[in-house]
Every structure is written in C-alpha cells, then in structure tokens.
Amino acid sequence: xxxxxxxxxxxxxxxxxxxxxxxxxxxxxxxxxxxxxxxxxxxxxxxxxxxxxxxxxxxxxxxxxxxxxxxxxxxxxxxxxxxxxxxxxxxxxxxxxxxxxxxxxxxxxxxxxxxxxxxxxxxxxxxxxxxxxxxxxxxxxxxxxxxxxxxxxxxxx
Amino acid sequence: xxxxxxxxxxxxxxxxxxxxxxxxxxxxxxxxxxxxxxxxxxxxxxxxxxxxxxxxxxxxxxxxxxxxxxxxxxxxxxxxxxxxxxxxxxxxxxxxxxxxxxxxxxxxxxxxxxxxxxxxxxxxxxxxxxxxxxxxxxxxxxxxxxxxxxxxxxxxxxxxxxxxxxxxxxxxxxxxxxxxxxxxxxxxxxxxxxxxxxxxxxxxxxxxxxxxxxxxxxxxxxxxxxxxxxxxxxxxxxxxxxxxxxxxxxxxxxxxxxxxxxxxx
Numbered sequence: 001x002x003x004x005x006x007x008x009x010x011x012x013x014x015x016x017x018x019x020x021x022x023x024x025x026x027x028x029x030x031x032x033x034x035x036x037x038x039x040x041x042x043x044x045x046x047x048x049x050x051x052x053x054x055x056x057x058x059x060x061x062x063x064x065x066x067x068x069x070x071x072x073x074x075x076x077x078x079x080x081x082x083x084x085x086x087x088x089x090x091x092x093x094x095x096x097x098x099x100x101x102x103x104x105x106x107x108x109x110x111x112x113x114x115x116x117x118x119x120x121x122x123x124x125x126x127x128x129x130x131x132x133x134x135x136x137x138x139x140x141x142x143x144x145x146x147x148x149x150x151x152x153x154x155x156x157x
Numbered sequence: 158x159x160x161x162x163x164x165x166x167x168x169x170x171x172x173x174x175x176x177x178x179x180x181x182x183x184x185x186x187x188x189x190x191x192x193x194x195x196x197x198x199x200x201x202x203x204x205x206x207x208x209x210x211x212x213x214x215x216x217x218x219x220x221x222x223x224x225x226x227x228x229x230x231x232x233x234x235x236x237x238x239x240x241x242x243x244x245x246x247x248x249x250x251x252x253x254x255x256x257x258x259x260x261x262x263x264x265x266x267x268x269x270x271x272x273x274x275x276x277x278x279x280x281x282x283x284x285x286x287x288x289x290x291x292x293x294x295x296x297x298x299x300x301x302x303x304x305x306x307x308x309x310x311x312x313x314x315x316x317x318x319x320x321x322x323x324x325x326x327x328x329x330x331x332x333x334x335x336x337x338x339x340x341x342x343x344x345x346x347x348x349x350x351x352x353x354x355x356x357x358x359x360x361x362x363x364x365x366x367x368x369x370x371x372x373x374x375x376x377x378x379x380x381x382x383x384x385x386x387x388x389x390x391x392x393x394x395x396x397x398x399x400x401x402x403x404x405x406x407x408x409x410x411x412x413x414x415x416x417x418x419x420x421x422x
Binding site: 019024025056063064124133 | 170279
C-alpha cells in the first residue's frame with residue numbers, strides 16, 4: 001500500500017515546488033524564455049515513477065497552473081497532457097538514453113507544449129505574443145540535467 | 158482502452174477551454190481552486206515580506222522623522238490642489254443644475270494595496286496585490302497608481318488579487334485625447350511592456366506627439382479622466398483609414414509599490 005502511494009506523494013511535492021517556481025516574480029523577458037517547469041517535473045515523474053491515471057493527473061496539474069497564472073482554463077492542461085503523451089510514448093527509450101538524447105526528447109516535448117499553448121492562445125485571443133517565448137523549449141532542454149539531478153536527489157531522500 | 162485513457166482528459170481540457178472562453182459557468186470552480194492554491198503566493202512572497210519587515214525594523218528614528226516631514230509637505234501641497242479641485246467640482250455641479258443635465262460626477266472611495274509580485278504569466282501582463290476578497294475586493298474593480306490607471310482585477314482570493322494591466326493585449330480601454338476630446342480604444346502590445354496602441358482614430362483627426370490620453374468612461378469599465386499615456390509615435394498609411402498611434406503608459410510597473418483600488422458602489 002505504501003509503495004503505491006509513494007509516486008503520488010512525490011508528484012504532490014514536486015507539483016507544489018513547480019507551482020512555486022512558476023509563480024516567482026521575474027522580469028518579462030526572463031519569464032518568457034524560462035522553461036515550462038511543470039512539464040519538466042512531470043516528465044521526470046512520468047519516466048521514473050510507474051503510476052496509473054497519468055493523463056488525468058496531467059489534466060489536474062495543468063488546470064492548477066492555468067488558475068495560478070490566470071491563463072485560459074484548460075490551456076496548460078491540454079499542452080501538458082499531449083506533451084506528456086509524447087514522453088509516455090518514448091518512455092522506454094527515454095529511460096535508457098544518455099543525458100543529451102534526453103535533452104532532445106525534452107526539447108521536442110517542450111515544443112509540443114509551446115505549439116499547443118500558443119495555438120489555444122491564438123485561436124481565442126489572436127496571433128499576438130512575444131517571440132522570446134520560442135526560446136522556452138531550448139531553455140527547457142538546457143535546464144533538464146539540473147532538474148533531473150535535483151529530483152533524483154529528492155527521490156532518494 | 159489506451160485511446161480512451163488519453164483522449165478523455167484531452168476532451169475534458171478542450172471542454173474547459175471552450176466553456177471558459179464562451180461562458181462563465183466555471184467561475185465559481187476557478188475561484189474555489191484559486192483559494193486552495195493561494196498559499197503558493199504566501200510562500201513566493203515570503204522573502205520580499207521578510208525583506209520589507211527587516212527594512213522597517215532597521216529604519217532609524219531620524220530617517221522616519223525626515224520621511225514624515227517630507228510626507229507632511231506633500232500632504233499640504235495636495236490639500237492645496239484639492240481645494241482648487243473641489244471649487245471646480247462645485248462650480249461644475251452648479252452649471253449642471255442650471256443646464257438641467259442628469260449626469261453626475263460620482264465620488265469614489267479607494268482601498269490602498271501593495272504590489273506583491275509582477276507578472277507570472279507568459280501571455281498576460283498582470284500584477285498580484287496583497288488585498289483580496291477578505292477586503293471586499295471583487296472581479297472588475299479598477300486599480301490605479303499615483304500617476305494613472307494600472308488595470309482591472311480579474312481574479313480574487315481571500316488574501317490576494319490578480320490585476321490585468323492596461324498594457325495587456327486583451328485589455329481594451331476607451332480613451333480620449335485630453336486636448337480635443339478625440340476618442341479611441343487602447344490596448345497593449347504583446348512584445349513591448351512599455352507601449353499601448355490606439356485604435357479607431359481616423360487619419361484626418363488632430364493628434365500630435367506629446368498629446369495626453371485619458372480614460373473616457375465609455376462602457377463604464379474605467380472611471381473617466383485618469384491619465385493613460387502620452388503619444389510617442391504616429392503613423393499614417395495611405396491604404397488605412399485609421400491612424401497608427403502609440404502611447405507610452407503614464408503609470409509603469411517599475412518601482413510601483415502601492416496601488417489604489419476603486420471601491421464598487
């Protein structure tokens with residue numbers, strides 16, 4: 001019973017931490033180029049913790065982020081579900097890959113996230129956004145080794 | 158089965174997007190979840206609150222006395238200005254009575270708030286203030302700075318509120334030129350925090366660099382007469398019947414610490 005609970009407890013902890021990072025007051029440019037923190041944390045959890053209902057959890061976490069950031073309800077949720085689905089699809093390969101290959105996967109997942117995020121925004125509020133946002137997948141890939149290291153330390157505590 | 162596991166949450170997310178965009182059924186759910194996650198703001202603001210507290214504790218008596226002297230001077234100057242304002246207001250009301258006009262200038266009360274953080278959304282330009290539903294704040298209330306309009310409350314939690322700024326591309330504000338009353342609609346620019354664009358001013362209208370635009374109160378979203386921005390760029394295209402006007406907002410978020418929130422009637 002304890003073993004099945006652990007992945008969800010870990011997810012709750014890292015979600016809280018990811019939401020805090022996402023709510024940190026940053027300058028506009030830094031905010032726009034910063035990684036999709038919740039996605040990075042969710043990728044780690046998805047890869048290293050076997051659990052059920054992962055897409056429903058992605059929906060829940062995305063909705064929390066939508067409300068925290070005042071975005072359209074479901075915008076981050078949709079992006080997180082489908083980018084999470086990509087990682088779930090390549091999970092076996094991701095798990096055994098070296099760090100740089102993992103960074104490529106993270107870059108692709110972050111790009112899927114960004115495309116869906118901007119697609120929803122453009123359909124509802126028009127094609128009007130800062131182009132600095134396009135650097136977010138790159139920064140996500142660059143920050144992946146740090147996130148992985150930090151979360152692997154936390155996992156073993 | 159695998160298909161359902163993925164596409165059920167996808168369809169729920171699409172349903173949420175459509176219902177949030179078109180209807181307001183989920184506003185109460187959003188408010189409840191916002192209340193649940195509002196402690197995150199507490200944690201995020203803890204270092205700045207701690208810094209303010211330490212700064213206040215470390216302020217010397219002499220600094221406080223000097224500050225007090227300076228503020229008293231400022232208060233006297235503002236009181237003198239207010240006397241002129243009140244005289245004009247009375248005169249205006251008498252003239253309105255003589256003319257039999259039904260329009261009345263509303264006297265609005267304000268609540269003082271402090272800016273907790275600036276912009277945590279990638280696509281929206283917003284600030285968080287340290288007053289919430291516990292202070293009777295509600296969605297739609299107007300937020301002002303010492304120099305001009307800041308924005309409008311879009312979300313409240315018991316302790317914090319989110320203010321969508323006038324520089325956000327989705328925030329449309331009816332405005333008028335202070336010099337000649339020409340009206341237009343302003344909105345923010347996604348790529349530039351320090352710019353507003355003005356739409357729907359015809360190309361043969363008189364607008365010059367340096368003109369000040371104020372809120373016009375059409376639509377009653379924002380009260381009339383508060384400074385919005387100064388004209389810094391005007392462009393006229395032969396194929397466009399409207400002028401392309403850019404404003405520099407009067408009230409910026411740099412060094413913005415306190416805000417005034419207009420109370421609802």
